[in-house]
Amino acid sequence: MFGYVRPRTDVLSSEEMDAYRAAYCGLCRALGKQYGFRARFLVNYDMTFLYLLRSGVRDRAEAKRCWCPARGCGKKVCTLDQVGFETVAARTVILCVEKLRDNLRDESFFRSLPDRFLRLLFRRAYKKAARRLPSFAALTAEQLGKLRALEQAHSPSIDATADAFARIVAGCAADVEEPALRRPMEQVLYQTGRFLYLADALDDLRDDCQNGVYNPLRFRFTPQNGELSAQELDYLTQLTDSSVNLAGAALALLPLRAYDRLLENTVYLGFPAVFAAVRAYKFRAKAGLPGIGRRSAKGGNTPKGETE
Amino acid sequence: MMDETKKNAYRVLNLPETATREEIHAAYEKLEERYSEIRYLGSPLWDMAAEKRELIQAAYDELTREEAPMRVQTVQEAQEDPEPGDSVSRRLRTLLNRNELDAAQALLEQQPNRENDPELLYLRGMLAWKRGWLDEATQSMDAALRLAPQNQEYRTGREKLTGGLPPSARLRQGIKDRQTRGACAACLMECLCEGLCEAICDGC
Structure with a gap:
């Protein structure tokens, strides 16, 4: 979805890195098996985190070498956890397609053509996933509707808008039966959703200011040329640190x-x-941040505000 | 033969049954810090953390009973039912103490003077904080302090607005120490789903 939820790989042991890769590839494989080849393109870091969180309370599932379409004839190590991946794959499809559907409402017919095409491509997969998790599909549609209403009202409340999105993410653990597991998982996911929303809002702020598109930070703060002041950025960093x-x-x-x-x-x-990285406008460029995104040819620059 | 209570106590502290007193104390301190009250300020999971702390305390008391007297358990505050005749402020405070946030929100929205009464603004801030809405909590408490700058309770409440304190430097260092740098971790991440893993790693 966004790709903001990822570990810092430069301080990760090779064993843990292998486990992360295996989970990522396992999710890709599960998407392909359950929703057809094209659904593999929906695999992302954010939903890999969801899998790790949900399956972390169980023993680690076994992994084996599986065919990887990105490698042609090559194989990669994948986690094999049919039960664990089943709901995560369904949620991945629902979230991605609902996001596409939401994008269509904001754009003109011609600008939305690529999204319309993609939505058509994943229509059957969405129907299958929504049949599997009807309550999650309903929750996602309901909260995105709330979010849209707040956007149309040009709400300056970053808490209310982030809350609507965070509730969708927290809903990814709503089916966990045991309250002692469900409540902490929902809270981890709620705060993750809040973090995602704020990071994405800051990442998009420049473009949104240029195009006149709604962004809660535009109405809550006073950006100049699409940029927040250092004081406003510090305040926003406090909010994400709290999450x-x-x-x-x-x-x-x-x-x-x-x-x-x-x-x-x-x-x-x-x-x-x-x-x-987002704050330093380096996340999209993926330039030289330790363990985040691609390595820069120029070498690592630690952005302002980087916590060690 | 070790009784079941003692075995459980070792399990709670994540220790083998052969642990020394120093190890017991170190494990207790580590867990106390992990679930410390201050980390769960503004978190809806404070009750779970409190239960965990009680378990840890009981386990520690069990294992050190011979040399230290049992500590007195924290007594939870009595939670009274709000009476209809109570002041709005008192009813709101009771609802907030009981974590009945939706009821508190409904009561707050019925008050016509909620935008210019410092007490109601402060309680709105507390409500937002308990929901994890730090921005709204900050704005409401700042407004309450502008109207009643001398109020010590509002000032303390505003200073507490951290949304759960970060883990201490020691705990954070522990998290970092547990991660060790892999031989080619950075490049492994880079080539996820690009199908070029081996080609890139060969150059590491």
């Missing part, structure tokens, strides 16, 4: 049996590093 702390505190309440280092890394190190 990191609350997500970390919730994570500590989960009896994790697998992926604990990966999850801690993503929350405590990945989130702040990603936000620092």
Whole structure:
């Protein structure tokens, strides 16, 4: 979806890195198996995190070498966890297609043609996923509707808009039966959703100011030429730090049996590093940030606000 | 023969049954910090963290009973039902203490003077904070402080607005120490889903 939820790979052991890759490839494989080849293109880091969180309370599933279409004839190590991936794959399809549907409403007919085409491409996959998780599909549509109403009203409340999105992400753990597991998982995901929304809003601020598109930060703060002042950026960093702390505190309440280092890394190190990259306008360029995105040919620059 | 209570206590502290007193104390301190009250300020999971702290405390007391007297358990505040005749402020505070946030929100929205009464603004800030809405909490408490700058309670409440304190430097360092740099971790990440993993890693 966004790609903001990822671990800091430069401080990750090779064993954990392999586990992360295997989970990512496992999700890709599950999408392909359940929703057809084209659904493999929906695989993303954010939903890999969801898999790690949901399956972290169980023993780690086995992994084996599987065919990888991106490699032609080559194989990659994939986690084989049919039960674990089943709901995560369905949620991936629902979220991506609902996002496409939401985009269509904001754009003119001709500008929305690529999204219309993609939506058509994933129509059957969406129907299948929505049949599997009808309550999640309904929740996503309902919260996106709320979000749209807030956008149309040009709401200056970043809390209310982030809340609508965060509730969708928190809904990804609504089917966990045991409250002792469900409540911390929902809180980790709620704060992750809030973080995602704020990071995405800041990342899009320049473009949105230029195109006159709604962005909560435009109405809450006073951006000049699409940029916030240092003081406003510091305040926004405080808000995202709060989400990191609350997500970390919730994570500590989960009896994790697998992926604990990966999850801690993503929350405590990945989130702040990603936000620092977004804040320094380097996330999209993926230029020289330690463990985030691609390596720069010029070497690593630590952006302002980077927490070590 | 070790009794079941003691075995459970070791399990709670994540220790082998052969652990020394120093190890017991170190494990207790580490867990106390992990679930400390201050980390769960503004979190809806404060009750789960409190239960965890009680378990840890009981386990520690069990294992160190011979040398230290049992600590007195924290007594939870009595939670009274709000009476209809109570002041709005008191009813709101009771609802907030009981974490009945939707009821508190409904009561707050019925008040016509909620935008210019410092007490209601402060309580609106507390409500937003409990929901994890830090921006709205900050704005409401700042407004309350502008109207009543001398109020010590509002000032303390405003200073507490952190949305869960970050883990201490020691805990954060522990998280970092547990991660060790892999031989080619950065390039492995880079080539996820690009199908070029081996080609790139060969050059590491």
